Amino acid sequence: MNKNIILYGAILIFGIAAPFIFPAFKVQLSILxxxxxxxxxxxxxxxxxGYNTFGNILFYGLGMYLCASVQVGMFFPLGEWTExxxxxxxxxxxxxxxxxFAVGLAVAAVVPAIIAGLIGYSILGLRGHYFAICTLGxxxxxxxxxxxxxxIGAGQGFxxxxxxxxxxxxxxxxxxxxxxxxxxxxxxxxxxxIYSTRFKLxxxxxRDNEDKAEAMGIxxxxxxxxxxxxxxxxCGLAGGIMGGLVGYIDSTDVAFDxxxxxxxxxxxxxxxGKGTLWGPVIGATLFHIFKEGFWTFFLGWQYVALGVLIxxxxxxxxxxxxxxxxxxxxERFGEVVDEADRKAQVTLx
Amino acid sequence: MDFLIFQVPMLTLQAVLDGLLLGVLFALIAYGMxxxxxxxxxxxxxxxxxxILGGYIAYFMYLYGIHPAWGVIISxxxxxxVGVIIYKLVINKVVDRDLFISILATFxxxxxxxxxxxxxxxxxxxxxxxGYGTTMLFDNSVTLPNSKIFSAFIxxxxxxxxxxxxxxxxxxxxxxxxxxxxxxxxxxxxDTEKVYAATFGINAALCGVAGAxxxxxxxxxxxxxxPYTIRSFxxxxxxxxxxxxxxxxxxxxxxxxxxxxxxxxxTEFRIGSVxxxxxxxxxxxxxxxxxxxxxxK
Numbered sequence: 124m125n126k127n128i129i130l131y132g133a134i135l136i137f138g139i140a141a142p143f144i145f146p147a148f149k150v151q152l153s154i155l156x157x158x159x160x161x162x163x164x165x166x167x168x169x170x171x172x173g174y175n176t177f178g179n180i181l182f183y184g185l186g187m188y189l190c191a192s193v194q195v196g197m198f199f200p201l202g203e204w205t206e207x208x209x210x211x212x213x214x215x216x217x218x219x220x221x222x223x224f225a226v227g228l229a230v231a232a233v234v235p236a237i238i239a240g241l242i243g244y245s246i247l248g249l250r251g252h253y254f255a256i257c258t259l260g261x262x263x264x265x266x267x268x269x270x271x272x273x274x275i276g277a278g279q280g281f282x283x284x285x286x287x288x289x290x291x292x293x294x295x296x297x298x299x300x301x302x303x304x305x306x307x308x309x310x311x312x313x314x315x316x317i318y319s320t321r322f323k324l325x326x327x328x329x330r331d332n333e334d335k336a337e338a339m340g341i342x343x344x345x346x347x348x349x350x351x352x353x354x355x356x357x358c359g360l361a362g363g364i365m366g367g368l369v370g371y372i373d374s375t376d377v378a379f380d381x382x383x384x385x386x387x388x389x390x391x392x393x394x395x396g397k398g399t400l401w402g403p404v405i406g407a408t409l410f411h412i413f414k415e416g417f418w419t420f421f422l423g424w425q426y427v428a429l430g431v432l433i434x435x436x437x438x439x440x441x442x443x444x445x446x447x448x449x450x451x452x453x454e455r456f457g458e459v460v461d462e463a464d465r466k467a468q469v470t471l472x
Numbered sequence: 473m474d475f476l477i478f479q480v481p482m483l484t485l486q487a488v489l490d491g492l493l494l495g496v497l498f499a500l501i502a503y504g505m506x507x508x509x510x511x512x513x514x515x516x517x518x519x520x521x522x523x524i525l526g527g528y529i530a531y532f533m534y535l536y537g538i539h540p541a542w543g544v545i546i547s548x549x550x551x552x553x554v555g556v557i558i559y560k561l562v563i564n565k566v567v568d569r570d571l572f573i574s575i576l577a578t579f580x581x582x583x584x585x586x587x588x589x590x591x592x593x594x595x596x597x598x599x600x601x602x603g604y605g606t607t608m609l610f611d612n613s614v615t616l617p618n619s620k621i622f623s624a625f626i627x628x629x630x631x632x633x634x635x636x637x638x639x640x641x642x643x644x645x646x647x648x649x650x651x652x653x654x655x656x657x658x659x660x661x662x663d664t665e666k667v668y669a670a671t672f673g674i675n676a677a678l679c680g681v682a683g684a685x686x687x688x689x690x691x692x693x694x695x696x697x698x699p700y701t702i703r704s705f706x707x708x709x710x711x712x713x714x715x716x717x718x719x720x721x722x723x724x725x726x727x728x729x730x731x732x733x734x735x736x737x738x739t740e741f742r743i744g745s746v747x748x749x750x751x752x753x754x755x756x757x758x759x760x761x762x763x764x765x766x767x768x769k
Binding site for chain 2: 251255385423
């Protein structure tokens with residue numbers, strides 16, 4: 124227990140100090156935080172509940188659009204803003220910017236969660252690959268449809284309000300970094316708290332055998348919907364911050380970017396190890412480092428590398444890093460190992 | 473309702489005819505998907521990308537001065553070997569695993585193909601001009617490009633040919649036996665590994681035919697694959713595995729639906745409406761089955 128506190132403290136201190144130690148990488152660090160949030164939220168669903176989804180990108184993109192729309196719409200007419208494109212006829216004062224961003228984030232978190240609750244009953248009745256394909260369809264449909272809606276910029280995109288002119292140049296990066304870092308800490312603690320309750324056991328029961336869980340008297344549908352709502356809540360938050368960070372929202376390339384973010388979140392969680400608390404964090408960190416290296420040095424080949432990476436991870440490494448560690452050092456994970464039994468199994472195979 | 477399509481009755485006929493001809497193509501792709509799904513229990517997200525790759529083969533023949541209609545013969549031959557290579561490299565490692573693994577692995581292949589095609593052929597929307605001209609019907613109010621009629625005809629020929637092949641030939645029987653029970657087939661001397669490779673190859677070849685036809689009748693673009701995958705998936709779940717008339721019917725139904733969505737909602741919502749229809753169909757079937765306390769398997 125003591126060791127854990129030291130570990131968490133060290134990570135927290137590192138997190139707070141990071142933008143000052145690596146001032147050049149503030150945006151990268153913020154994106155890392157967002158990626159970790161997405162991996163953690165995907166893991167609530169895909170890892171713990173066994174409902175592999177490609178559709179959490181829906182909530183991410185929704186959060187992005189909602190946050191930016193609220194931030195603009197609170198003070199200025201939204202239609203004129205998007206029509207103006209990059210040209211800014213309206214300028215947010217600092218107070219308006221932060222106020223709008225805070226309200227926008229709240230909306231970006233709550234509305235996707237409500238939507239997840241509303242559609243959850245219909246969609247979570249599907250199982251296995253039908254659920255996966257259905258959510259894939261939802262994500263792509265959302266991208267295509269939002270690309271046709273005029274008020275949020277349609278095909279030409281939506282520029283989020285520029286960061287207000289405060290005296291320090293560094294302020295923008297630091298603001299978004301701390302936003303995403305605080306949300307990350309909040310997400311991690313919330314998920315950790317959830318995982319220590321009966322709720323996690325229910326989710327695992329659903330993953331292992333849903334019919335039996337139902338037969339044991341668990342209202343599986345209720346828990347599935349709550350699980351999805353939790354995912355959607357944090358996905359929306361992450362999307363809202365990412366929208367502000369990127370500064371420009373496009374329907375299929377930034378917001379509902381199933382080809383990038385939608386796959387990334389699955390891949391990160393699997394790389395780190397599905398169904399573990401730390402797996403997604405480790406997976407996302409490694410993946411981000413790999414991705415940035417590749418995106419920088421082999422620009423153009425990144426999707427080729429991504430495709431190969433997906434295939435290799437899925438085929439040869441489906442248990443992920445945490446799963447591999449667990450196989451290697453089961454004692455560390457609180458499993459009692461009977462040495463003789465373990466060897467007997469090996470020889471049998 | 474002030475939509476144009478309701479004011480001009482001929483447009484309705486146009487949409488229905490266009491949709492039917494388009495739907496035959498969808499049905500051909502969906503047939504390949506049903507085949508591999510039934511035999512190998514694999515959902516291939518890269519299906520659409522195989523289609524597009526087949527289309528590029530025909531397009532290149534067109535660029536080098538060969539009439540693209542020959543692509544209907546060349547493209548499936550090349551695509552068969554592409555399919556077998558993909559099978560040997562990736563698919564044979566996911567055949568017996570969880571379906572989600574196969575979805576994710578083929579998603580990886582799909583992304584890989586998209587980008588490789590983007591490198592090799594460029595990101596332009598292209599089409600191979602067959603120069604077949606157009607047929608005018610009903611006093612020039614309904615136009616039907618001959619290439620569409622040609623493509624529908626070729627699709628039907630290939631589909632019927634494949635059905636006969638599956639019924640009569642030795643390999644066809646082996647494929648059907650493996651689909652029924654892979655283990656029993658293995659015991660009785662069927663080389664299931666070979667059957668799987670051939671099945672995936674045949675699927676890729678069907679995609680090649682469809683792609684060549686699409687490059688003649690419509691346009692192709694490296695990133696256009698996913699909608700074809702989703703369409704064929706949708707057709708298969710509506711029709712059910714191994715229900716060939718059903719595949720043909722629902723393929724044409726989807727084609728007509730798309731044309732009407734195009735007219736009524738506008739072209740920008742066309743792909744979106746296809747994906748939404750998938751969600752709606754799945755949800756509808758889920759509610760229908762849940763009355764009997766069952767779920768989609």
